[in-house]
Amino acid sequence: PGNRFWPAALAAGIATVDRDPRHALMHHGMGMTDLVKRATPRADELTNDEYRTGFARVERLCSWLRPDAVCFVGLAGWRVAVDRKAKPGWRDHTLGGSAVYVMPSTSGLNAHSSLADLTEPLRTAAAGPA
Secondary structure, three states, X not given: OOOOHHHHHHHHOOOOOOOOHHHHHHHHOOOOOOOOOOOOOOHHHOOHHHHHHHHHHHHHHHHHHOOOEEEEEOHHHHHHHOOOOXXXXXXXXXXXXXXXXXXXXXXXXXXXXXXXXXXXXXXXXXXXXX
């Protein structure tokens, strides 16, 4: 309930129905997956191996599905798997030929980021690289 992904997605205009990933895919072309398929209260409870394994899986998905862009919501996984000093924004690195955008976490634990701080990156990622 504290995660602000859906409020940010709605505010960014990349989804129109709250908490409905099927609707987002069918009507807005926005697919979603988790980097790590294990729920935890905090990202620091995940292991580096879990992040790297998840990253490889997402890379395979991108090679297969060929999305225009991929947005990583949360820097932790990207920093473990690719670049430990990464900042939010577009990356030079691609996944299966897809452009990559990395943004701050939408978790309620990331209290220093406002809804507006999370909305704009989603809007930017949805628009694609310049």
